[in-house]
Amino acid sequence: MKRLPPLPALHTFLVTAQCCNFTRAAQQLHITQGAVSRQIAGLESHLGYPLFMRQARGLSLTQQGRELFPRIQQVFGLIEEAVQAASGQRQALQLKAPTCVMRWLWPRLMRWQAERPDIPVELTTTVQHGVDFRHESFEAAIIYGPEPAAGQKPRHLFDEQLTPVCAPALLAGPLPLSQPEDLAQHMLLHPTRDEEDWETWLAGAGVNLPNLSQGQHFETLDLAMSVATQGTGVAIGDWSLIAEDLAQQRLAMPFELKVRTGLAYYLVQPPRSTASEGTLAFIDWLARQASLR
Structure with a gap:
């Protein structure tokens, strides 16, 4: 039976495969870049096939490397789990x-x-x-x-279902929110830089709004929802993600319509x-x- 490769070399392969860079692997392993390169070369020689393709901008795994990586990752995960369980x-x-x-x-x-x-x-x-x-x-x-x-x-956890949401106080304010066309009188809050979520829901509601691009755009859904709770506008959100906000009355749904996106x-x-x-x-x-x- 062929002798197994040394464990330190397999660990070096695991770390190098995770970052695909000899320099970063050396920093994580606290050894020199040359030592990483020699261990990988020795492991490849032992196995009889290359693990990495050396490229100008770094490394990429060969087909054999891609097949070996998850198995070695699993082995070291089991070793770590066993050591921690024993301690x-x-x-x-x-x-x-x-x-x-x-x-x-x-x-x-x-x-x-x-x-x-x-x-x-x-x-x-x-x-x-x-x-x-x-x-x-x-x-x-x-x-x-x-x-x-x-x-x-x-x-499967849940489907995305888009629906407008706002602070409960906004529903009782001077500007009505009884039908989708009323959104033209309110600031629209976008959870992303694009306007795709609002466009999807408005298409489902059969409404075109002149103020679609005049609202505020945010980097994350959480930011848009936080601003909506302050009563400054109407956000578009995923009903599945904000159910707790609705239950706690931090947010309210002006309309019953929820539009599935297929995601x-x-x-x-x-x-x-x-x-x-x-x-x-x-x-x-x-x-x-x-x-x-």
Whole structure:
């Protein structure tokens, strides 16, 4: 049987594959760039095939490297889990989520931590809507978009349903908000730099507004919702994400119409990975929370 490659070389490969840069890998490993290069070259010689393609702007994984990376990542994850379990330390579940889902996710994470303090969750937020498990070390991620490939073991959370929202006080103000055409008298708050969400809902309502481009544009949904609660305008939001704001009467829906965009939120896992019992318990619990809306 062929002798296995040395563990330090496999760890160097794992770190280098995550950043695809010898210099950054050396900084993370606290060794020289030359040492990283020699370990990778030695590992490639031992295996009999190249792991990286050297390019002018950095590195990229070869086909063999892409196939090896998730397996080595899983092995070191199991080693870390075993060491922490033996020492009595609690390993935090690494979760990635886009910032747009935080109004829904954060209260539920707090509830999970109260119910299951034995399985802490370490959350990483991002403005990106997806995840690349080949280069990102997360046990699970919430993504937004069309249905992902079956290889990511997707669990559907909820569909995006757009609807206008505003502060309850705005409904009782001097300017009416009884029909969609009345939006022409109010400032429109856009949760993104484009106007696509408002355009989608207005198309569903069969209304054209002259003031569509004259409102305020924000970088995130959360900012738009926060400004809407102050009564300065009408925002367009995802009903699924702001249900708690509506229940607590921080926001109100002037109209009943909710327009589905065809996009949704999914909870996904790395392909070809063996999830821990804690990860599976959290995924099942969060999926149940989504079904309780």
